[in-house]
Ligand code: ATP
């Protein structure tokens with residue numbers, strides 16, 4: 567199945583890693599690729615400690631309007647690794663923030679869909695990130711939208727270690 571966690575509310579990445587943790591507990595072979603994540607996060611460290619194969623890619627700094635060359639390069643490398651995992655012996659593959667890479671056109675959505683289509687029946691693929699493309703939503707078997715009701719960001723409370731990263 568293909569699952570998508572999108573929307574503006576908090577909880578997309580942590581839901582995907584929660585699923586990875588559940589699957590690993592059942593001895594499934596789990597692979598995780600984080601797109602547009604230049605820094606090591608708490609979830610990355612924990613997944614590694616659980617023996618999950620996890621990789622993160624990305625160019626430091628925010629994309630302001632226009633992506634930089636290195637954003638494209640990093641997305642390409644991440645997608646190559648993702649394809650290797652999906653076509654390999656992994657049973658559950660998490661593509662964290664793939665939606666963001668597609669939103670900025672770092673990757674071609676049609677090539678991504680053409681590839682994923684072939685594995686829809688064979689693998690469990692979880693895609694996270696805001697602004698999921700309609701073409702991808704059409705392909706998915708499950709779509710959950712995290713709806714923003716309230717966020718402490720509005721009170722000036724920004725990313726905290728162990729809670730946001
Ligand atoms: P989490 O990683 O906590 O599961 P997420 O994957 O749903 O959150 P992203 O869209 O990847 O969130 O955003 C990256 C970070 O920005 C998150 O750590 C999150 O806490 C924070 N964030 C999420 N929603 C908002 C918001 N509406 N305003 C400001 N910051 C937010």
Ligand code: MG
Pocket residue numbers: 578579580663694695
């Ligand atoms: Mg996220």
